[in-house]
Amino acid sequence: MWPSNSLTERLNLDWPILQAPMGGLVTPSLAAAVSNAGALGGLGMWGFSREDGARRVAAFRQQSGRSLNLNYPLWDDPGDQRTASGPMREMLQTLFNEKGLGEVPQPAGGAGAVTADHLAMIEEIKPEVVSFHFGLPDDAILAAVKATGAFIISSANTVREAKELEARGVDAVIAQGAEAGGHRATFTGVDIGQQAGLFSLLPQVVDAVSVPVIAAGGVSDGRTAAAAFMLGASAVQIGTAFLRCEETDISDVHQNALDTATDEATIVTDVITGRPARFIKNRLIETLQASGLPALPIPAQLSLTRPLLASGDGSVAALFSGQSAALTKRRPAVDLIEALARETGERLKAFV
Template sequence: MTKANWPDGRIQELFGIALPLIQAPMAGVVTPQMVIAVSEAGGLGSLPCAMLSLDQTREALDIIRQGTSRPINLNFFCHRPPQTDAARELAWRARLAPYYVEQGLDPEAPVPASNRRPFDSAFCALVEEYKPQVVSFHFGLPEQAWLDRVKAAGAKVIASATTVAEARWLEAHGCDAIIAMGFEAGGHRGNFLTDDMATQVGTIALVPQVADAVKVPVIAAGGIADARGIVAAFALGASAVQMGTAYLFCPEARLAPPHLQALRTAADDGTAITNVFTGRPARGIVNRLMRDLGLMSPLAPAFPLAGGPLAPLRNPSAPAGPGDFMSLWSGQAARLGRELPAGELTQRLASEALAKLSRG
């Protein structure tokens, strides 16, 4: 499976990978073992760092570098730390109080802090130390001085765009490739120039418009989980695909049992965009909390503060419960998922896509 077999080899050339397949960086779910397996299979394994401390990130990177010398991607969030809003946080705690009582918990007890860390100078120094081949950003880009340091360390920079305007902005600010993130994608939306979820664009409409609007290669993401989606992405003008939900079924994923069970039974119309788990729009499988509070609750504190008060509610249900209070992140194509090791899945997806392309 050489670069010449694919309709567009720019991403393979840019990143130094054999296959134009990128495992999405899913915070809290991706393990070093998954990154190793995907990279060793010829794709681009991605380590999400937003929920890791510096020490945890370093530990994960040490494991990865012991397991593979092939290109990897480090992913970071670029959100601004929220301003404290005591009244809003109290209102959120009050709305969740009945669930605490239902589970025999004290509604007034202290709750853990949410731990989504934005890219900063310490993370930047870590990039300079480990020199990953690719660094990706979500929610825009970091400040220019840090971005310059990332590039000086030899990394190619990519970031998510949910609109053509965001794609143009990312190219103008130095991205080497653009992830065109369709509305079908699971997890947090990558939007940063707009907060309007009603006007977000689907993958099949977004990818060709982004490809026409920018000169850098485009990576299609959102609702792609099998060879048919990969072939379609190339037909639309993409140079590679990024897949997340497809990798949630792999044994290397660190997934709570309720989450995996929800994925196994997910319907095509079983997901929705919600802000109730973190305070920021994200796509997940609809559960009790989303139905009770409404998908986009005005009470939810700013990202990521909504998540802290939910942590005590998740713990009792996590081992075997229905996941009523968990974020069950998933894209719209979960039904296409296959329970295969990450490396085998990567190679099968590539082989199956090439077979379809050759029949062309």
Template structure:
């Protein structure tokens, strides 16, 4: 029976389906709890939250469900940019100035610390003791992994190549996500530049399954039962689904973002550094296309993400999805459901028809 795998048994799930974690406010307590209550693993991306907010988020999820859930962090990465001098900041801001003017906004001042410290975030996750600590952009320290084992927290890393999967296994990580380049959001490579490892799921999943002994969870390009069935037939013990859950009303995505996922535009995605400074997949819109012409002048992460985020409130208020970062995977054209419960039942029914119960 496809629902009974090592992943579903270890996480005590009704089916081995994990909701992908979303950063920068796109995760929501409502969606995380809804997926967990249904029998999957709900996930919440806490990369943008400080320690106190992480604790509050975990408490809010537990107020809605007693089922397992995951908290997800970004690990520190060499690509993170140091604080810019005033003249460097002004030069970096230049490509964005027309958009701020168009929206009637003053450009943002330099931010000394755009994100909370990782050490504070990690301590908060450990104190919250979710069923799963998931992470991207690397491997946590041996000490952090040992603390998770001592607290009974399962660890879930993400790999974009076979070498990254082997590094996660060697460190003692419990399970891993093999993320094909079809996936929406950031390419979370950590051993080589992400452009060097753009491997599709059909090729990546069986190679990773053959290379490691820990359970492999497939991600990227999975939005319906056909994707689940294919991933399991390739040897995965579960799937992680992002865009299809992001499109649900329970997610933290804006109405403009969710609507865009159900338009013909959703079939046109691109990998870009325009939205955050790190390589990521999103819908091709005006912001993505025009900033691509300024690649050499763009500031990189996290300053570039700060500029894009500063555009968001006014762009939403004015209905301007052309100036929003619209994260989206390549399977968006398959989306049909706008409710997490309906999506869950559809995924189960479709996969049951293909693989049987």
């Protein structure tokens, strides 16, 4: 199982390690460094036009000839939120004034989807892997993506979701435990308070599906990766540890906050983006929660809170993080992968 299995053979990987595609925070240089080191680099596509998406892929291909994962988060168009956003904008205005950021913008942003333009791009560039977050697209789009030869993956927060993904034809399921940074992947409205940790979820998903299972949530070093393989994972998908890599595009204030984050630093909340996601708890989250105002749907809520990042103040910026940030450190991606590969092998050997 470690380090070679059907998944690594199919995707031409040296190591069963996937770098989580984290939207625009992942640069083509990070994904290329990861793939060149024998793991799987991934690029988020949401928010990028076909041309910009293709430019990201071209930049990756210039730096790496190895496998690539393109990622599409999926959500409905929130519609016109201008009227509904009044109280939220008014409340946020106090923070914008404090930071000299001008007026809170009007809510913006449409559906998270594989548009016709992006489908054409996928057909042209034929990425080795196409991954989705928040379920799968409709059957016609899914079939068209599959027809390109792409290996299809998506995340599940429960056994029920894993089975549904398998029934719809994914090639592997990502079991995302509660420890994970970023958005909960649920597409069946799982109550976040009921989301299982990876230690519980992973073996139950492994028992329930026959496709390979990729473990996500809290995997950050050789110990945690080895534990995932012992629980039946065929690969691990890692987000927060890759956020620390020198090739990412995260702000200094975010990187500094991750330097000092402890096991009790994070919280899952929908107040920043409109969907439950894990962040380092700070004044922005406390203020939004104390207001009692419901978050606007994603990405409208995100469009209101995102400008606060420009303040350079970690108390009011959105700081995505998983629960294991304290186990991660700043370093080049190649060093992270080398360390994971070496330490995971050593840990697993110790049990033979």
